[in-house]
Amino acid sequence: MIELNLHENIFQRQFDKSTVFTNRTTITPHYTPNNLPFRNGQIDAISQILSTSLHGAKPDNLFIYGKVGTGKTVTVNHVLSQLQEFVAHNRSKQVDFAYVNCRNHNTKYKVFLKSLSKFFPNEDFIGYSSAFVYEKLLKHANKGKQLILVLDEVDKVKDLDELIYALTRSNDELQSGGIAIIGISNNLFFKDKLDVRTKSTLLQKEMVFPPYNAKELKAILEERIKTAFKTGCVEDSALNLAAAMAAQESGDARAAVMLMLRAGEEADKSLGQRVKDEHVRLAKTRVEEEVTMNMVETLPKQQQLVLYSISMMTVQGKGYGKLNGSREEGVFFSGDAYREYERIASSLQQQVVSSRWFREYVNELETYGLLITTASGKGVRGTTTLIKLGFDAKKLRKALEKELMCA
Ligand SMILES: Nc1ncnc2c1ncn2[C@@H]1O[C@H](COP(=O)(O)OP(=O)(O)OP(=O)(O)O)[C@@H](O)[C@H]1O
Ligand SMILES: [Mg+2]
Incomplete structure (x- = not known):
């Protein structure tokens, strides 16, 4: 029989690692706590x-x-x-x-x-x-x-x-x-x-x-931290920061819970013994990414196509040309973006909507923060709408490719 050297087993090593959690499950968004403050x-x-x-x-x-x-x-x-x-x-x-x-x-x-x-x-x-x-x-x-x-x-x-x-x-x-x-x-x-x-x-x-305010989010987190983390493992300033960040976003308790969970993971990753402000900040970037990706996956197909077209143009380094001959990468005339959308939608055998609907979808995507639009100012002939992405182009393209190509 082979003698197992547990010190070399990767799971044993993972298991032995120190962690700030006692019961990670209770700080995941799917967990239903017994006590629901403010409700x-x-x-x-x-x-x-x-x-x-x-x-x-x-x-x-x-x-x-x-x-x-x-x-x-x-x-x-x-x-x-x-x-x-x-x-x-x-x-x-x-x-x-x-x-x-x-x-x-x-x-x-x-x-x-x-x-x-x-x-x-x-x-x-x-x-x-x-x-x-x-x-x-x-x-x-x-x-x-x-x-x-x-x-x-x-x-x-x-x-x-x-x-x-x-x-x-x-x-x-x-x-x-x-x-x-x-x-x-x-x-x-x-x-x-x-x-x-x-x-x-x-x-x-x-x-x-109603949305929760920062004080309420702090109390909600405190309650969940009690069962999820080892005593004293979350610094007070980190807790305040997480509550304030979630309140500023939209008073979303799921975001607050996710932020704390990821902050705990960041603390473990850095082999720290306590969750600090820096872990909350790192967690915020991760949570934002997760939330965005989740939103992108559940968008209606036509909006996915619009977003995909603009992500493609951005990744390919395209941009709009100014009158002085220079080019601004990652920013597009609405008309150019529409033509790219037409090309991509028909190549994927999808319905192609009119440019009026295209603008409608661009506006909706802007309310989600996925696109940013401005009216073209100086240096451009006439006035038109300029569009750019509100999120990392490569990540969006990858997520959308999965959605659109596998459907
Ligand atoms: N008062 C509270 N105390 C403790 N945890 C809470 C409280 N309110 C919400 N949560 C937690 O926040 C997360 C989101 O809550 P929930 O899923 O009920 O939101 P929702 O209003 O249904 O959101 P959506 O509109 O996205 O479906 C869950 O993890 C939930 O456990
Ligand atoms: Mg719900």
Whole structure:
């Protein structure tokens, strides 16, 4: 038998390394903490609305919105797990709920399927008609049950008006039981897109989750640091810096948590015993990159194509020509960028949109900070829009290539 020298084993070496973490998991964004500071008011309000179902009546539909990372998902999940616990101990209560992330289940049919898979975990409904799965859902409620469907990121549903209409109308068809909806979205303008009928039914009750300020983010981080890091391993100034940075961005608790996690990793990488300001600063660059890449991956195809075209031109060292004959690399006339977009979109056998829509997409990409536009000033014939990238061209090109070529 081969004698294993553990000192030379790479995993043993990793394992032996000193670390600032005790339980890294609790500082990852997917972890649901037991305690949610600053969300007691929302927890009370949501549970009050849902408690109607425990008395056998249909709760009002509720629509929750608030910016990214304001705790919408984690708060609703907390309330649901409490409801689950209560119902498990009070079996006479005829309440059932399903949580659906509409980013992954983005049509009416898929939402029905996902809900059924929660209500009937041992059955498989894939392949059944839309009418069948809808009827199945109705029959489940008709047993006298109050069903609560939580539709997270509800704005991602393609046929949303139909979904909401079907679910609200279902209550007229039921002899007993009911179906209530909790919609969640971080798109504050998404309501404008709904048709009037949907709006009036979905938005029976509304709730806004405000962004966290620096003080609140600090308290949230402190709470999570207690279980994630070894005692005293995070310097106070590093904690303040992380909270301030996340608050300045948008009051996003996910960004704050990610920043602390990455800062801890940076501290470990540098073999430091404590998380310091410099680790938070290094972490910020990494987190920004991760957030940007995440955003790029979820952009609609046409916006990806626009961004890809401008990334390509930048990587190839192209630029616009000034009247004095010089050239500015990485900055493009809007018209030149459009022509490159046309060329790339057609070479990838994609639809080519008009230049008016192209400008529309450029404006949207600018609101995400992915593009920067200015009006051309002196040194250019006439006035036109100049466009440049707001992020590293090579990284964008690589991420977009993966998205566009593998689709
Ligand atoms: N009050 C809080 N206490 C502790 N952690 C929190 C709190 N609020 C949010 N978080 C943490 O911040 C992260 C983001 O929260 P959550 O996913 O609920 O945001 P969201 O509002 O649903 O964002 P999005 O709109 O992007 O879906 C999660 O890791 C969550 O655990
Ligand atoms: Mg969420």
